[in-house]
Amino acid sequence: MNIAIVGTGYVGLVSGTCFAELGANVTCVDVNAQKIENLKQGKIPIYEPNLDSMVLRNIKAGRLRFTTDLSSILDSVEVVFSAVGTPPDEDGSADLRYVFEVAKTIGQHMNNYLVVVTKSTVPVGTAEKVKTVIQAELNKRSVQIGFDVASNPEFLKEGSAIDDFMKPDRVVVGVESERAKDLMTRLYKPMLLNNFRVIFMDIPSAEMTKYAANSMLATRISFMNDIANLCELVGADVNMVRKGIGTDSRIGSKFLYSGCGYGGSCFPKDVKALIKTADQNGYDMRVLNAVEAVNESQKNILFEKFKLYFNGDVKNKKVAIWGLAFKPETDDMREAPALVLIDSLLKAGCQVCAYDPVAMNECKRRIGDVISYGKNMYDTVIDANAIFHVTEWKEFRMPSWGVIRKAMKENPVLIDGRNVFSVSELEGIDYLKIG
Template sequence: MKIAIVGTGYVGLVTGTCFAEIGVDVTCVDTNSEKIESLKKGIIPIFESGLEEMVLRNTKAGRLKFTTSLESCLNDVEVIFSAVGTPPDEDGSADLSYVLSVARTIGRNMNNYILVVTKSTVPVGTAKKIRATIQEELDKRGAKIEFDVASNPEFLKEGNAINDFMSPDRVVVGVESERAEKLMSTLYKPFLLNNFRVIFMDIPSAEMTKYAANSMLATRISFMNDIANLCELVGADVNMVRSGIGSDTRIGRKFLYPGIGYGGSCFPKDVKALIKTAEQNGYKMRVLEAVEEVNELQKSILFHKLSLQFNRDLKGKVIALWGLAFKPETDDMREAPALILIDQLLKAGCLVRVYDPASMDECKRRIGDSVYYARDMYDAALDADALLLVTEWKQFRLPSWAVIKKTMNRQVVLDGRNIYEKKEMEELGFIYSCIGK
């Protein structure tokens, strides 16, 4: 089977590469010629474990190709996945301009039946707009060519995307014809050997499923952060509370970890978009509005703890940050709590030293040379008045505290991810604070 993937961002590149890995002939399309030329040379624009090796292997085998021209491959493919960006507009709604641009290109140039599958996260009703856009272009040409649209939302976790695609919990597919369902069944058939489910449903339900899933996970995070903040006020330990409620099988243990708020490319954008979709339909998502509010406040919690530690006088203080990415195993800093924290520290007159195993270049691209980019985590802590753990990378779990204690100016550690033990840190001679204790 031959398919095309439009968009070589995180979702598009992972999707195309994984399909190529199981033997599908894949052409990845992007309007960014520099990115395409880099991909042809095996230079990967994103950090994702295992992706580079897989791209090189499938490119060499001829199963994975890259081009800037969607028109050039339209007559050769049966299925086109649209994985272009849907950034939030100023009002929080999803910007569909890229999605509809792809639809227009397809309508203007297609000559055979094509199944157009939306992989991007899009609001309910987008498939209808895609169908109307393609049909409008066909009508302009006076062409009568059959086509189908479908929805196949992605559920990839950054840092574990390859495994998520190759061994998914489920695959959700929204279709409106038997022909489309048969094509998608054929495409995903190799994965059935792993005994997972392909769940077919109507397109609006598939479009809604992605938003509902991400919004539920975001809700759990904000709920636990709210509980953690209350635990601090009443003298409870949020880790004990999390263990107690997580043992209830109706609740489970996942996404119950308190911290400094969620970020990334999905949760913030999708929560905003779902709130906006409800608003456009005369409904108010009161729970999600609270989820968003709690999350924005939580991104400032380390700064407030630090400010109290130094009696609200942070001018001239040297502050070390361990971690910049919104989560480990990625270089993604979109909506990362670190960005808000750095901005607050700089405005307070702090000298900021940062280290992240993957996101240093991305941070420099975003904020320039306003901070010191350390060689390693020990260099970041050198002469620091306080060390703030922002992203829970594995290499931060067991540092040489004896070395850090000697090189820091003051032994203050604020743990934004609760990966250290308070008793142990205090025994080592550190002033320690975390979330929810």
């Protein structure tokens, strides 16, 4: 089966490569010529475990190709996925200009029946607008060519995206014709031979499903952070509370971890976009407004604990930050709690040394050399007054606390933003956690 994926960002590149791994002939399209040239050589622009080797393998097999010219391949494909960016606009709504540019190009150059599939996270009603754009271009050409639009939202987690794609909990597809349904069934059948977990539904429901899923997960995180903050006031332990409620089959244990706030490319953007969609339809998403407010507040909690510990005297304190990415197994720092923490520390006159296994180049790109960067986790703690544990990378789990204590200044403190450690394992280091 021949398909095209427009957009070689996180979603487009992972999806295109995985479809090629399953045997489809995939052409990935992007307007960035340098990125395309790099991809042709197997140089990928993102960090995702095992993706680079999979890209190279499928390039060599001839199943994965890259181009900047969408119009040149439309006659040879049956399905076009639109996986371009939908960044938040100033008012929180999704910016759909790139989605519509793809639709316009398709309408201007298509000559055969196509299924045009929106893979990007887009507000309800976007597929209908895409359909209108394509039809308008066909009308300008005075041609009658059949096509269908569909919605196929992604549910990839950064750091485990390949497994998520190859072994999905479910695949959601919104269609409005049997022909489109048959094509999408053919496309997904190879990965789901033993358990066909494709859920077909109407297009608006598919578009809403992605926002609803991410908003529910964000809600669980903010709820547990609210509970954690109350636990501190009443003397309860949020880790015990989490275990107590997580065993309830109606609740479950996933996404019940308290911490220093969620970040990344999905949760913040999607919560804002769903709130905006509701606002445009005259409805107030009261729960999600609270979810967003709790999260923004939670990103300041590490600095507040630090300031309270030192009774407000934090100027010229040297601090170590372990972890910069918004989560482990990625270099993504979009909306990362570490950025909020660094900003607060620098404004307070602190010296900051940070280490992250993969995200330091991304951090340098974003903020430059306003902080220093360690060669490893131990390098950051030399003469430090405090350690902030911000991203729960596996290599941070079993440090040599004796070595760390000797390297730090007197009366040091570890502020654990992910509740990974326990006071019993530390040696002469005070310990603060969330909740």
